[in-house]
Amino acid sequence: MADAVFLALAVITIGSAIAALELRSLIYGSIALMGTLGGVAGFFFLLDAPFVALFQIAVYVGSIAVLILFTVMLVKRELIFKKIEDKRRKFAGIGLMLIIMVSLGAVFLDSGIKTITTDEPAPDFRDIGIDFVTYYWPALILMGLILAGSVTGSLVLARREDVENDQRAN
Amino acid sequence: MTSELIDFTLVSVALLGIGIYGLAVKRNFIRMLFAVEIIINAANLNIVAFGRFLPHSGGQTMALFSIAIAAAEVAVGLSLIIVAYRMYRNVDIADFRSLKG
Structure with a gap:
């Protein structure tokens, strides 16, 4: 079963992914995206892959997120704080998200990968x-x-x- | 290591769902790029998790390739955003009408 560190990382990663898409300001959104990318780097540490985790921090958090932040700053001010989305599409999108999560989650839970464990050292x-x-x-x-x-x-x-x-x- | 493969897979499924929601609902070019980044990260997390539990070094190698290609994709995507913004003075994809086939 998952431990406390894993649960904290999962909450940070998924919460900041939602925040990145839903926060009104694009600047705060890109900072929340940094949280998601950093959370995934934390998962890589948990998976005994420190090299990939540091690569993720250097490339994603260090360069891509900063690049996105600078691009957001080039856009004019009204557009940064304006939410552009369809209301009807929003409910359809939430439904699509739930269908994907439930169906894929059910497939994975039923597929027998629950039984996969390993005691071998990580590569x-x-x-x-x-x-x-x-x-x-x-x-x-x-x-x-x-x-x-x-x-x-x-x-x-x-x-x-x-x-x-x-x-x-x- | 106390977490199991299924835990990482479920987090990855959640990130994939959020990314697809973003791509379906948002009309802001920059937010759609955020959603693509989230989906790519979900895929990377899955690859590394399966590579850890096999265990095989190919998972980590593939994730490194994927991160590098994603960096290239973001560079091109951001410059496309800048060009489109310069032409239309907007980041709403509904305004980019001349791209319609």
């Missing part, structure tokens, strides 16, 4: 390193290329041609 970071440089090396190189391509692509997308043309004209 440590050496195994991950060996995986990366042996079996998964083409995927690692591909991932690097995708990251470089996406960063270049996002820089090209966000470039302001009108400002550049003005500067060239001056």
